[in-house]
Amino acid sequence: MRRSRSILSNIDTPTLLLYLSLVMIGWISIYAAVYNELHHSIFSMSQLYGKQLIWIIAGLVIGGIVLTIDSEFYTTFAYVIYGLLILSLLFVFIAGDEVNGAKSWIKIGGFSLQPSEFAKFATALVLSKFLSGINIKFNEFKAKAISLLIIAVPVMFILLQNDTGSAIVYGVFILVIFRKGLINGNILLFGLGGALIAILTLILRRSEFTWFDFTFSGSYLLMGILAIITLLIYYVLRKVKRSWLVCFGGLIIALGLVIGIDYFFDNVLKPYQVSRINITLGLESDPQGAGYNLEQSLIAIGSGGFTGKGFLEGTQTKFNFVPEQSTDFIFCTIGEEWGFLGTFITIALYVSLFLRLLFLAERQRSEFSRIYGYSVACILFFHFMVNIGMTIGLAPVIGIPLPFISYGGSSMWSFTILLFIFLKLDSDRLMVFR
């Protein structure tokens, strides 16, 4: 490799510009969220926006370092990086700090780091490394099992840290594996069907129905309907070979799902988790209790109107009605002060970034780079989907940050590393890594 090249040559400019735009939107929003008349200096270190500026500058430095490191480094040391981060996840159990009920922070000097954030890019690296191996046959059970294990190990540790939100993010690797062909497309369809049945179960399981003198819960009603639908489908497909196996196998799985979810909700989930999910599904309304965050978030975004209340004019955010408004609920500030125009532009920037990343991934020669590119796009997308969905009531309240926009050093750096490794790989796309 020619060392003399500037680290920015060959770097994909659109991606870099999208990244910088989002970071800037984030910093402006944080400034607005914590703004008060008493502190004018934008560099005040006592204020979150002052600190965020430091995280951003440090993030850019880290990004620069990532770009100077040879691409081969990431493929060669993928397992080592992964191993180190698993160790740091373990270390959290020994010397971690608890924040908001999740024991997932390590204190280093004056600031705290969240290893679970960094574990994402490590997992992406290892998964890419493993799946790009030449000897992998994707229909082999063993390959699937190992892929699953690579994802499951960090998930398990993060779950044990009580940080469910961060753990759920790893679910997005399913999309990566899907693209790679490791799972059948039907599985996605099955997954979709399963999710539909799950949501129906949640909606119906609390209601009771009376038919003549017979009272039964909504779960049984749903099971009955599923059985009838299956019979109808079977009747249509009765001539097709082995259709009975598919139909009745499917029915048994569906019924199991209904019963399982019922059980899961009553016996496994904690009350606050059940209630968050119920609020998202509109089954529960408790605007002053568990639904407070959502209600205030909707009020903030909704009151923004088409053009917003104007910079620093958002009463919801300025007067702290929205909780966690610099971190998880930062999107509220954008919605309130910049209105639909602001939210539209933000979403447009994100979607452009995701699609650009998919485009970059598809043009990779190296399988490793392509899989990693997909991982980056999918992880960012998942954060985007859950975080914004949460603020507008389309996803349960799960505390994960909005990439590049939410306040926080760990998330800023980890997303930067995640993205910039891919930018580096893309700049070397003519090479083939293993």
Add this chain to the structure above:
Amino acid sequence: MRLDERKYVVGGIFIIIAFIYLIRLFYIQVINDKYKLSSENNTIKKVDIYPSRGVFYDRNGRLLVSNEPGYDIMVIPSQIKDLDTAKFCNLLGITIEDFRAKLEKANQGQWRYKPSVFEKGIDIESYGIIQEKLLYYPGFYAETSTLRKYPSFASHLIGYLGEVSPGMLERDSVNYYRQGDIVGWSGIEAYYENVLRGKRGTKLVLVDVFNNEKGSYANGKFDTTAIPGSSLNLTIDAELQKYGEILMQNKVGSIVAIEPSTGEILSLVSSPTFDNNLLVGKKRNKNFRELQLNDTLNPLFNRALQAKYPPGSIFKLVQALIGMEEGVITENFGAPCNKSLVGCHNHPMATNVKKGVQFSCNPYFYAVFKRVINQNKSSNYFKDTEIGLGLWNKHIETFGLGKRLNVDLTNVSSGGIPTPNYYDKIYGKGRWAYSTIYSLSIGQGEVEVIPMQMANLAAIMANKGYYYTPHVVKSIQEADTVSPLYYPKINTSVSSKYYDVIHEGMRAVVEEPGGTARRAKIDSITVCGKTGTAQNPHGEDHSVFIAFAPMENPKIAIAVYVENAGFGGTWAAPIASLMMEKYLTGEIKNKAKEERILKADIINRKNMQ
């Protein structure tokens, strides 16, 4: 589907989700208006501004009731963090149970996120200690309020405040009051509530989530200013009131003194009394319960207005006046002291009205009342009695008896004067005659009056036949105007010419040998009085005395009622004379008389020489 085409699935998912989000955002931000209103509800708070309550001055311009700063401890339950309950209770001086109950109340529904009053009426001294430490209890903060400062006397008269009751809220047709508002519960505080409270103002302010004010909304365009309550100039003489309360210590009863020419109440004493400062602020409810339940002498009961007593012999004045007005007797009417009709004490024969009053001869008034009742207006004896009593009732009412005097205080009893109807109900129509009702002639039996009515009677005597409704507020004082209250002159049905002889008799009661109230004599002043000794079935007679002075130009009319103290001349008369002397001359010449009253402990029956 080729593996390569799966990129479209992934990209499609990205686009579909983004598209759903944009539709949702368009809906909540542009189409739906609900959230814009909610945002205003969130941040625009209507703050009530409570004006200061009107203060009281006595008739000489002395400040009697004022306001001093107090503090309310507020709570926002959702913001309470790491609370050391025991320490906190200790700081506020409340019990843990109390704390739980209050928090429970504050923690209901949406109030979890809003401030509500946790502990009301902390006075400035206690707040000094609380203030510094309150910072360590997130979720709690203080708001300024005002507390009433009372003079520690005249408590019955002034009354006290309390939290508005559910019943009051229901009756409040204009919806002025809010739950938790402090309103007058009794006395002047209650009667003049509408004047004293002023007018509450409101302002719209922007608040943050912690309810901290962040400036006014729309530059105060929609704000209304609070109008302070009006002050009251009372008719009470603070010195006389205080003196009366001292005299009545260790006695049960009351004193009411009125300026006859105006109806202004100079003092209104009900004993035993209480200190209404005990009923201010956070200790109020505890003390209130204590006073209401645990004190057998019932100090909260205002005897001057609520206690119904038989008037006893003072009633004889009215009987003589009605007799003369009806023309059934003249001032020279004489009657023997026939003790077989009704018991009496030994005295020379009452040969005229003056002597009848002077000696308070029971058979004399038996005869007078009989002439009033049985005027042979019907040949049927029973019918005749009924007509006579009806006639008598008409006269009696004009003396302010048997009906509620419109005194500007709360809970004024109307007393009770029996009517033909009343006896019909008990005995049946045509089944009762003079022999049934003769006790009325000497103020016993079914007749009941309150001390206020007795004092008013004294004023009528002083005025020779008219009165002004007794009242305690002279004028209402706003920022720069004073509006005097107007009371009309009310005439009795008895011509003033008949009062001269009554004056003579009342003078003789005090001034002449054989008078029943020689103890009421004041050296420099001519006092007119009438004793009463009201029999009561529960124990020792009540000692009663009404009087006015000076005779020539009455400045004060007074009624004194001492429960279970015996003969009217022994206790009530000297107390009345001390009061009059104090009011008229400002000092007491006869120290021995004062000493005797001060020492006497009638409740425990000690020092009763």
